[in-house]
Amino acid sequence: MPKVTNIEFYNFRNFKNFKTSFDSKLNILFGDNGCGKTNILEGISLIAKGRGIRNSNIADLIKKKEDNFLIKNKLEINNNDLNIEIFTEKRNDKFKKIIKINEDLSKDSQDFLNNSLSYLIFLPEMERLFQAPPSYRRNFIDRLIFSSRNDYNILINKYKKSLVERNKILQSFNIDYDWLNHIERQICRLGLEIYKLRASQLNLLNNELINIKNDYKFQFYIKLHIKDDFFKNKINFEEYLVNLQESRSYDKQYGGTKIGPHRSDIISIINNEFEASLLSTGQQKAVVLMILLAQCINLVNYKKINPILLFDEIGSHLDKQNRQILLNMMNRFEIQFFLTGTDKNLFSFVSTNAQFYNITNL
Ligand SMILES: Nc1ncnc2c1ncn2[C@@H]1O[C@H](COP(=O)(O)OP(=O)(O)O)[C@@H](O)[C@H]1O
Ligand SMILES: [Mg+2]
Known part of the structure; x- marks a missing residue:
């Protein structure tokens, strides 16, 4: 089970050394806003x-006026220590x-690391997930996949690259139809794969969300589905291709x-x-937490993956039900949690042994 046992930051973001x-x-x-949580x-x-939870430019990670950053971590994976x-x-x-x-x-050790690590992430902007544009909800589900x-x-x-390439061909003066046909076939193949993976991800979540509702008497029964006028569960390759060809002039x-799947929305229906x-x-925060709980069950019980949970600004808007969901996750799984909030007392409901860190900007 992967765990982060130590970190050291040098010239990383606001930290000179930490x-x-x-x-x-747990x-x-x-700490206060801006302290570096x-x-x-x-x-x-x-x-x-990848580029981390903020999906930032790598250059922005370097402390201002410095040339590079260094992060040192100690990880424990299956009783092996990794530096x-x-x-x-x-x-360039x-x-x-x-x-x-x-x-x-070496690539082998990179692959080993990537295959051993998985994160489940809550970010404060997810409190507005259902108000946000569809791309946020697609990204949310894509992160779970x-x-x-x-x-x-x-x-x-x-x-995405294939879409850009097709666009370039369509805009060119002399359209290379062989190349266009090739790219469109590729788009159909990749697009269908994405639709398929999203649909099966939502299926897994929906099954688990029924169990959660029954087991814990939560207030909501949540059902997720893909909203997409073009994709209606069983679009096949040939249909996809014909539709794509017909939309060329448009x-x-x-x-x-x-x-295509870059146009889908993911809808959550309540009760x-x-x-x-x-x-x-x-x-809405409760709904997001329940979906994350469902994914956590799915990863731990069926995929045999033990994620590390990074829940940012989780301390606010926690009513009884939201606390119950969090406590559930903590009691149910032997996984590592990182929770942040502005005040220590936002977490007074946590009963298990937690390690508290008061972060102060150095
Ligand atoms: N590259 C950087 N160099 C120096 N400071 C940075 C850099 N990137 C972000 N910061 C600072 O880090 C602070 C934000 O830290 P953050 O972790 O978002 O705080 P919070 O504790 O509220 O989550 C801000 O004060 C911001 O100016
Ligand atoms: Mg923050």
């Missing part, structure tokens, strides 16, 4: 592939994130691509009655 060890179960970081979670999230170093290198004027695992840069398949972002990136005129956007902010 060092602490962590509890293997860590609560508190989210930065700490970000530093932890950078151990995995991780994260820093950047500038290549672009910063690239480098990860060393026990002094090793990514938590069990670390190759999923490759699929998403390939798909797409050429307006730019972009009219159909078979209304959309989650009608709930209060605190209730």
Whole structure:
């Protein structure tokens, strides 16, 4: 079960140098706005592939007026200790994130690390998930898929690149139809794969959400589904291709691509009655937490993956039900938690042994 046992930051974000060890179960970081709580979670999230919980530019991670940052982590995975170093290198004027695992840069050890690590993330903006544009909800679900398949972002990136390429061809003066046909076939193949993975992710969540509702007598029965006029559960490759070909002139005129998984929305229906956007902010937070709990059960029980939970600004809007969901997660799983909030007493409801950290800007 992966755990972060230590971190050291050097010239990372607002930290000149910062060092602490962590509890293997429950860590609560508190302190005033701007003290660096989210930065700490970000530093932890950078151990995995990608640009961390904020999806920031790598250059922004470096403390202002400095040339580079260094994050040192100690991880424990299946009783093995790993020393991780994260820093950047500038290549062709672009910063690239480098990860060393026990002094090793080989692809094998990177793969081992990526396959062993998974994060479940709550960010404060998720309190407005159901009010936000559809892209937020797609990203939210895509992150959940990514938590069990670390190759999923490759699929998403390939798909996005193919859309850009098709656009370029459509805008060109002399359209290369062979190339266009090839790219459109690729878009259909990748797009169908994304639709399929999202649909099966929502299925898994929906099944677990029924269990949660029954087991814990939660107030809401939540059902998620894909809202997409083009995708109606069983679109096949040929239909997809024909539709894409028929939208060429429209797409050429307006730019972009009219159909595909980049246009889907993910809808949450509450008690078979209304959309989650009608709930209060605190209730919407409960819905998001329940979906994260469902994914946690799914990862731990079925996928045999033990995620690390990074829940930022989780302390606010916690009513009885929201606390119950959190307590449930803590009692149910032997996984590592990092929770943040502005005040220590926001977490007084936590009964298990928690390690508290008062973060002060140095
Ligand atoms: N590259 C950077 N260099 C120096 N300071 C930074 C950098 N990036 C962010 N900061 C500072 O970090 C602070 C925000 O930290 P954050 O972790 O978001 O705080 P919070 O505790 O509220 O979550 C801000 O004061 C911001 O100016
Ligand atoms: Mg913050």
